[in-house]
Amino acid sequence: MKKVIVFMIITVPLSGCGQSNQNVEDVQKVHEDTIVDKRERHDGTLQFLLVSNVEVLSACNNEPEEHEFTFKGESENWSVEITGVFSPGSGDVYEEANAVYTYEGEEEEIRSVVIHTYASGERVRIGKEEDRLSSMESVETNFRNYSFWTLNDQGHDMIVDFKWREGDQNTKVEETITLDFIE
Numbered sequence: 001m002k003k004v005i006v007f008m009i010i011t012v013p014l015s016g017c018g019q020s021n022q023n024v025e026d027v028q029k030v031h032e033d034t035i036v037d038k039r040e041r042h043d044g045t046l047q048f049l050l051v052s053n054v055e056v057l058s059a060c061n062n063e064p065e066e067h068e069f070t071f072k073g074e075s076e077n078w079s080v081e082i083t084g085v086f087s088p089g090s091g092d093v094y095e096e097a098n099a100v101y102t103y104e105g106e107e108e109e110i111r112s113v114v115i116h117t118y119a120s121g122e123r124v125r126i127g128k129e130e131d132r133l134s135s136m137e138s139v140e141t142n143f144r145n146y147s148f149w150t151l152n153d154q155g156h157d158m159i160v161d162f163k164w165r166e167g168d169q170n171t172k173v174e175e176t177i178t179l180d181f182i183e
Contacts (some may be wrong), residue, residue: 042098077105
């Protein structure tokens with residue numbers, strides 16, 4: 001009766017967890033050498049070899065990481081801070097951001113303000129309008145899926161335009177702020 005010897009070699013590629021593939025290749029080479037040695041020693045016996053590469057990825061988290069971000073900027077009359085979280089997942093891009101626009105100008109009452117937030121080179125501008133804003137008061141707004149993170153990653157600047165009327169004489173004033181990305 002012939003002997004049937006079954007070898008099962010399971011190698012776990014570690015590249016999905018940030019490890020080198022070299023370790024896996026070294027293990028496979030050692031097993032290949034061992035197989036040749038066993039065949040030479042067992043003349044007359046039938047050997048059957050089953051080599052299986054099993055990738056165990058359940059121990060590795062291959063989901064993209066969340067990224068928190070902050071953009072800040074100041075002008076003579078305004079300060080801006082946009083904070084958010086970019087959470088890529090399952091092919092969809094999801095981002096949620098909060099913006100705070102604070103008037104820091106003179107003690108004059110703002111009769112109306114129009115704020116546009118946009119990225120350089122883009123046509124889409126998100127507007128926010130407020131009537132009657134007192135000095136040192138903030139305007140807050142939320143953005144969903146605006147792509148601040150992605151646009152910044154592509155080299156676009158984040159820009160905020162302010163147009164407002166202030167004081168008893170209803171003076172029209174404009175300012176633009178290019179925001180800094182804070183890591």
